[in-house]
Amino acid sequence: MARLITAITIAILCTFIFINDSHAQAIDRTDFPVLSIAEPAMQGDAVLLLQERLSELGHDIKPTSVFDSKTKERVKLFQIANSIEADGIVTQEVWELMFEKSMQPSAVIASDNIEEEQAKMLIEIDTVHKTLTVYKNGEFFKKYPCAVGKSKTPSPLGEWKIVHKGLNWGSGFGTRWMGLNVPWGIYGIHGTNKPGSIGTAASHGCIRMFNRDVEELYPQIPYGTRVRIVEDGKLFPGDFKPRKLTKKMSGQDVVYVQSQLKELGYVFDNADGRFGNMTEFTVKYYQAWNGLDITGEVTEEMYRSMGMID
Structure with a gap:
């Protein structure tokens, strides 16, 4: 269990508002x-x-x-x-x-059925429009403005889950924190002591909200709530440098491949940046149906076959 929760989140450290002095x-x-x-x-x-x-x-x-x-x-x-x-x-x-160690049932869940509560909620963050939209039971519930990652430190596109919650984690994180299970870094949704940054690309990858907004949202979000971070509605922006991908790797480019496979009709679990058993199986399935060598590895040939590179 411990090793399956890579980066259990450490999905935190978002904004990194460090003190800049020579000492x-x-x-x-x-x-x-x-x-x-x-x-x-x-x-x-x-x-x-x-x-x-x-x-x-x-x-x-x-x-x-x-x-x-x-x-x-x-x-x-x-x-x-x-x-x-x-x-x-x-x-x-x-x-x-x-x-x-933070994977405990949320004290704010009203229902005894945690899985039922998780299924009711979806958060979608659009890095282009700088919005955080909440859906309940598949229907629009509320939209909030937010700040997202700068171009050099972008917010991670993908399909994540809330795996940690905390109160008052220091001024840099505002009054509430909700951490994501991103496997290659420390990301979350949190408040801020810089309200003027809301509506801009200003963070080191995390999602900032006004403190009043994150305080309103926090008690409604159970552990395991799904979070989609997209770019103008899409998980795959199309401007990346492909690398060979194999099982047990992780990263933003794994998300892109998973997302593209889903767009092409190959259904599996979340596009979560983890190249595990299901992703390997889906890659092999794609290769078999498209006349490629069945290796389970994403090579330049497969990127080209999926239309991800010229």
Whole structure:
């Protein structure tokens, strides 16, 4: 179970509003940043997120946004409790363990039938129109303005799920946080202390909302709620550099291939950026029906066959 929830979300660290001074190392990334004692000290929202999560898990730590000796000691305690090397260094393994523990039934779900509640809700975020639209039972419910990722750090297109929820995760995340199960980084839907950014491409990949809006939305969204992030209604923008894809890989280009296969009528699970068993099976099925070598790998020949490159 633990390894199936790659990046359980660490789907968090969205905006990365780091303090920029010469006496600190700002970690401006969304891909499981490695955190440790350093000179100058690491600080920013990556560290704040770590400290907030440790506090949420019951560790005695005051979030300061600075990775100091006390933070290292609390990380070591967490590592000891999870039977991994206790070196006080936050690696991808630590992030994943830290957030997979958040897969608990949501306290805000009114119904006893969690699967029924999940099926009722769908969130669709359009990165072109900067909108977050909520659907209930397949029908439009409400639309909110939002901010999305900048061109250099785009929001991840794909079909995701809400896998973590939290309150008041520091000013950079506003008053509410809902993390996504994106396998290659740290993304979520959250509030903001920069309301002027709403309606623009301003974040490092996460979805920002006005605090009042995310507070209204938060109690209505159970764990497992589906989230689609699209570009002008589409999961596949058509402007990417193809690479050979094989089983166990992940990334935005895996989403594009999954999405294109679905557009061509090959139905399987979500376009979630994970090249697993079902994606491999579908690739082989496509290759068999289109006279290609049945390898289960996405090569230049298959990209061309699907109309994704010239």
